[in-house]
Amino acid sequence: MKDKRNQKLVIDSKLLEHVASLAKITVNEGEVKKYVVQLEEIIEYFRQLDKIDTLNIIPTYQVIDNTTNVLREDVIESSLSQKEALAQAKRTHKGYFLVEGVLNER
Amino acid sequence: MKDKLNAILLEINPKGNIGYKDNFLTRGYETTAGSNVLKGYISHYSATVVDLFEKNGFVTKAKFNCDAWAHGSSGENSDFGAVKNPWNNAYTPGGSSSGSSAAVASNYTKYATGTDTGGSIRLPAAFTNSSAIKPTYGAISRYGIVAMASSTDCPSLIAQNVKDVEVLFKIVSREDKKDANTFSSKRSLRGGQFKPGSLKIGLPKEYFIEGLDREVSEAVRQARQVLTEDGYKIENVSLPHTKYGIAVYYLIMPVEVASNLARYDGVRYGQARSFFGEEAERRIILGTFTSSAGYSAKYYQKAAKVRTLIIQDFDQVFKKVDVLLTPVSPTPPFKLGEKANDPLKMYLSDVLTVNTSLAGLPSLALSCGFTKKNLPIGMQFVGPRWSEPVLFSVGKRYQELTDWHKRKPSI
Numbered sequence A: 001m002k003d004k005r006n007q008k009l010v011i012d013s014k015l016l017e018h019v020a021s022l023a024k025i026t027v028n029e030g031e032v033k034k035y036v037v038q039l040e041e042i043i044e045y046f047r048q049l050d051k052i053d054t055l056n057i058i059p060t061y062q063v064i065d066n067t068t069n070v071l072r073e074d075v076i077e078s079s080l081s082q083k084e085a086l087a088q089a090k091r092t093h094k095g096y097f098l099v100e101g102v103l104n105e106r
Numbered sequence B: 001m002k003d004k005l006n007a008i009l010l011e012i013n014p015k016g017n018i019g020y021k022d023n024f025l026t027r028g029y030e031t032t033a034g035s036n037v038l039k040g041y042i043s044h045y046s047a048t049v050v051d052l053f054e055k056n057g058f059v060t061k062a063k064f065n066c067d068a069w070a071h072g073s074s075g076e077n078s079d080f081g082a083v084k085n086p087w088n089n090a091y092t093p094g095g096s097s098s099g100s101s102a103a104v105a106s107n108y109t110k111y112a113t114g115t116d117t118g119g120s121i122r123l124p125a126a127f128t129n130s131s132a133i134k135p136t137y138g139a140i141s142r143y144g145i146v147a148m149a150s151s152t153d154c155p156s157l158i159a160q161n162v163k164d165v166e167v168l169f170k171i172v173s174r175e176d177k178k179d180a181n182t183f184s185s186k187r188s189l190r191g192g193q194f195k196p197g198s199l200k201i202g203l204p205k206e207y208f209i210e211g212l213d214r215e216v217s218e219a220v221r222q223a224r225q226v227l228t229e230d231g232y233k234i235e236n237v238s239l240p241h242t243k244y245g246i247a248v249y250y251l252i253m254p255v256e257v258a259s260n261l262a263r264y265d266g267v268r269y270g271q272a273r274s275f276f277g278e279e280a281e282r283r284i285i286l287g288t289f290t291s292s293a294g295y296s297a298k299y300y301q302k303a304a305k306v307r308t309l310i311i312q313d314f315d316q317v318f319k320k321v322d323v324l325l326t327p328v329s330p331t332p333p334f335k336l337g338e339k340a341n342d343p344l345k346m347y348l349s350d351v352l353t354v355n356t357s358l359a360g361l362p363s364l365a366l367s368c369g370f371t372k373k374n375l376p377i378g379m380q381f382v383g384p385r386w387s388e389p390v391l392f393s394v395g396k397r398y399q400e401l402t403d404w405h406k407r408k409p410s411i
Helices: A013-022 A029-051 A082-086 B048-055 B098-105 B122-128 B162-172 B214-229 B242-263 B278-290 B297-317 B343-350 B354-359 B388-401
Strands: B008-011 B018-021 B060-064 B111-116 B131-134 B154-159 B200-204 B233-237 B323-327 B363-370 B376-382
Touching: A013 A029, A013 B278, A029 B242, A029 B278, A029 B297, A029 B343, B008 B098, B018 B048, B018 B098, B048 B060, B048 B162, B060 B098, B098 B111, B098 B122, B098 B154, B111 B131, B122 B131, B122 B363, B122 B376, B131 B162, B131 B388, B154 B162, B162 B363, B162 B388, B200 B214, B214 B233, B214 B323, B214 B363, B214 B376, B214 B388, B242 B278, B242 B297, B242 B343, B242 B354, B278 B297, B297 B354, B323 B388, B363 B388, B376 B388
Parallel strands: B018 B060, B018 B111, B200 B233, B200 B323
Antiparallel strands: B008 B060, B111 B154, B131 B154, B131 B363, B323 B376, B363 B376
16 A cells, blocks of 8 residues: 555646646636645545446446437527627627637737 | 525515526526626526426516535535525525525425536425425426536426425426437336335435434434335345445536536626636536546546446346435535535535436435424435336325424524
8 A cells, every 4th residue: 555645646736727727717826725735635535436446337428318319390490689699798899799819910 | 685594696576486596597687507707697598497387377586596506515605695594594505506495495485496416406405394306317408507517417396395396397397309318218207106015115225324413314214214104115225336426426527517617708698717716616627637638537437437337236226126215415404614615525415415416316305304403304215217206206105294394494
């Protein structure tokens, strides 16, 4: 058995900041500190699964009974109007959603 | 508006008779899911559940507070403040459907909806002396409900007794073109008359082990006695992978949460991602990490395999018994603030409810007694998929034989 104190931590602040940025979550210094400790504890708890033999076990990602497609008749139904679809947006322009620029250089 | 329990986020019609957890869209009214990200968001359509209730003569009374994005076991993750338990204001009414349970228990409304992804209607029912069904996965449409973890999300129903819960269930349990998962080749609900003598109830030993509060254990034992004397056959059974449920659930759910919450960008509606609260951030970061390249096999996929083993346990047990009886929570209601700063401790509150969610099984939660401090204690009947009629029959029979559900908090 490995001594718990010698086990390398799974998450450090650098990795946490990287993961947060992938998920477009901005974290400040205090949050990084706090989350690293909390997530490390949670991930440590997950370790109990390591000892279960799952070699020939098929993973389960959903629990519905049928896995065939459900299709509907190809008929036109009412949907949101353009006005309704845009109504909740903070910024619109000529009937479009306005977003931050994605490309910086021309 | 602010009520004494902080259960109500929006009152729509004081003369109405049903309230919705605030993650159900209600056309023309605000839906926040308990989060500042959606504050001010007004939807242009209603959830299928809301439409069905309105078509059947129900009138919407209010929208209820909840943990933001339905993340939580205590209601304390709401960006609009915690909900208080009507039985004792220092305690949580359970989460994440915290406002729904407090409103039903305090008789603000007789009927309410909630959602249950890992226990979020059952814990609130147990903590407030209410009755609730977390249905078979796919029994009730998720359309128009803010998604949390799509493989276990179940719109759920809460009321003051099992009879009322069944009435609600019969109205909204149906196929919906807008949620393909409501279509099932095995959809027909189990039929027939369920006489006590013809039903076998299993007690899974893993649900009655160390850590289970003495008063909870004693209350469920007495319920078992009541059912035995009425003719139900009781059998001890085993679900050996029970103890891995929390680890599996808290690996799978955050991955689905991270995916579902990716849509909130503040462009089409709502605020920017910087408005997410701590618990949502924690789950998004955790789920992104455990499903990322290099870690997915070790965490997410491993959990999905153990999920298979948990489901196989239930399949085996339901060859022997019709229904399982277990406590809902290992403890009676806990105090507001008691677990708020310790996420793992909070997650462990769900230890007796997550496995049924992972397996997509229906579970009926109802009260079975009170602690010496006069706080409610809850139990759950769990059955195979589509066995709701069996659960309702046992639940209604139990409430004919006992009076716990008739007790009301003094407000």
